Amino acid sequence: MKDNQVNIGILGLGTVGTGVARILLEQKELLRTRSGLTFNLTAISELDWNRDRGLDLTGVHCTTQADEVLNDPNIDIVVETIGGYEPAYTFISRALQNKKHVVTANKALIATRGRELFKLAEENGVDLLFEASVGGGIPIIKGLREGLVANRINSIYGILNGTSNFILSRMHQDELEFDQALKEAQAKGFAEADPTLDISGGDAAHKLTILATLASSAFVDYHQLSVEGITNITKLDITFAKSFGYTIKLLAIYRALENGLDLRVHPTLVPNSHLLAAVNNELNAVFVNGDFVGNTMFYGPGAGERPTASAIVSDIVDLSRNLDQHLTNRAVHLDRAAATVPLTEITNRFYLRFFTLDAPGILSKISGILGEHNISIASMVQLETHEQDHYVPIVLLTHEASEQAMAEALDKIGKLDFVRDNYLRLRLF
Numbered sequence: 440m441k442d443n444q445v446n447i448g449i450l451g452l453g454t455v456g457t458g459v460a461r462i463l464l465e466q467k468e469l470l471r472t473r474s475g476l477t478f479n480l481t482a483i484s485e486l487d488w489n490r491d492r493g494l495d496l497t498g499v500h501c502t503t504q505a506d507e508v509l510n511d512p513n514i515d516i517v518v519e520t521i522g523g524y525e526p527a528y529t530f531i532s533r534a535l536q537n538k539k540h541v542v543t544a545n546k547a548l549i550a551t552r553g554r555e556l557f558k559l560a561e562e563n564g565v566d567l568l569f570e571a572s573v574g575g576g577i578p579i580i581k582g583l584r585e586g587l588v589a590n591r592i593n594s595i596y597g598i599l600n601g602t603s604n605f606i607l608s609r610m611h612q613d614e615l616e617f618d619q620a621l622k623e624a625q626a627k628g629f630a631e632a633d634p635t636l637d638i639s640g641g642d643a644a645h646k647l648t649i650l651a652t653l654a655s656s657a658f659v660d661y662h663q664l665s666v667e668g669i670t671n672i673t674k675l676d677i678t679f680a681k682s683f684g685y686t687i688k689l690l691a692i693y694r695a696l697e698n699g700l701d702l703r704v705h706p707t708l709v710p711n712s713h714l715l716a717a718v719n720n721e722l723n724a725v726f727v728n729g730d731f732v733g734n735t736m737f738y739g740p741g742a743g744e745r746p747t748a749s750a751i752v753s754d755i756v757d758l759s760r761n762l763d764q765h766l767t768n769r770a771v772h773l774d775r776a777a778a779t780v781p782l783t784e785i786t787n788r789f790y791l792r793f794f795t796l797d798a799p800g801i802l803s804k805i806s807g808i809l810g811e812h813n814i815s816i817a818s819m820v821q822l823e824t825h826e827q828d829h830y831v832p833i834v835l836l837t838h839e840a841s842e843q844a845m846a847e848a849l850d851k852i853g854k855l856d857f858v859r860d861n862y863l864r865l866r867l868f
């Protein structure tokens with residue numbers, strides 16, 4: 440950086456990259472007033488220059504060759520908004536090796552290959568920042584790293600995937616089936632043509648990996664998480680959850696237990712009285728408990744051009760403030776691996792839904808198996824309505840029980856010949 444001028448190169452002018460360019464061009468004066476620095480959008484590498492993005496790029500070097508950004512000695516900060524694993528990984532590595540700071544929104548890459556990239560950043564004395572990778576426009580990374588730095592983080596409960604939250608919200612609001620709600624999400628641009636990563640819980644797991652690494656100050660591997668998506672939830676489950684006073688949400692859960700971290704992503708029955716139950720549609724929220732602060736909640740838009748770009752530019756300004764002082768923003772601790780507690784050692788309250796033949800003695804058989812595994816029933820509903828094939832739904836809420844015991848009991852119940860094998864087990868908040 441020379442004369443308080445910070446030169447920025449963008450890789451990938453898609454949804455997020457366009458937003459970053461727009462802020463750098465439209466908010467230049469505001470950013471100068473607030474930071475005392477001038478941010479220059481110097482170069483952009485993008486494959487498709489035919490799309491009209493409504494940007495005036497006069498004076499910006501526009502290329503299809505990433506190397507022209509990565510090797511430009513005048514560029515201080517590279518913004519990676521291509522997404523995916525390759526060539527994003529190679530480009531970020533090259534930028535760091537060329538002693539350029541990097542800002543990215545790429546949660547998949549940070550969650551799976553972050554350790555190598557942070558190491559490379561450290562070796563080269565530069566920063567790799569990633570505010571936009573979790574919660575879009577919500578400043579949750581800075582919230583954990585700065586605002587809550589004095590706290591041990593006891594727990595985090597996050598609604599981190601806008602697509603899943605939109606689908607579940609629509610299922611609750613209009614009693615839609617999963618497929619109908621997914622189609623609506625796609626029509627409104629809240630779900631990709633291939634929504635697998637979102638509805639399988641994978642995207643929320645990437646984000647939880649990042650939050651868990653920051654919250655625990657130890658490196659969390661993506662594969663340490665237990666992950667379940669929302670595809671098995673039906674309109675019927677939503678109706679039952681409502682009747683018990685709950686809303687089903689896909690939660691990303693972090694709990695610091697005595698013997699390690701409990702890290703899970705799964706659909707959860709959240710009591711309607713909890714703030715998280717009111718987080719609807721595509722919005723995200725992160726509910727954090729710190730040992731000194733107590734409960735806090737971060738809430739807002741988790742995606743989209745403008746919110747995500749807002750987060751990226753906050754990283755650009757943040758690290759630029761350090762540039763002339765030769766400080767780095769060491770975000771992540773690479774030297775310690777986090778210990779996790781296996782799911783089988785966790786206890787939860789459960790929601791169980793079975794379809795069984797409507798015959799005498801069935802309930803006592805199911806409750807008998809649960810009882811053999813020390814699982815006690817808190818409440819139960821059996822619907823009178825028959826499906827065409829004579830199976831009726833039964834729903835049980837249990838008291839606290841071990842995951843291991845529940846898995847064993849469900850294995851036995853699922854094998855009973857009067858129980859259909861499409862049973863569902865959800866956890867309660």
Ligand SMILES: NC(=O)c1ccc[n+]([C@@H]2O[C@H](COP(=O)([O-])OP(=O)(O)OC[C@H]3O[C@@H](n4cnc5c(N)ncnc54)[C@H](OP(=O)(O)O)[C@@H]3O)[C@@H](O)[C@H]2O)c1
Binds near residue numbers: 453454544545572744
């Ligand atoms: N969209 C969101 O709301 C959001 C929110 C949070 C985080 N993110 C993250 O932000 C990143 C970008 O997402 P996005 O939605 O902006 O994606 P996007 O709209 O698909 O944009 C990616 C852009 O990169 C371009 N590109 C592909 N390969 C390239 C290469 N080799 N060199 C230069 N440009 C290349 C693409 O061009 P073509 O179209 O021609 O291939 C496209 O314009 C992802 O990591 C995503 O997870 C997105």
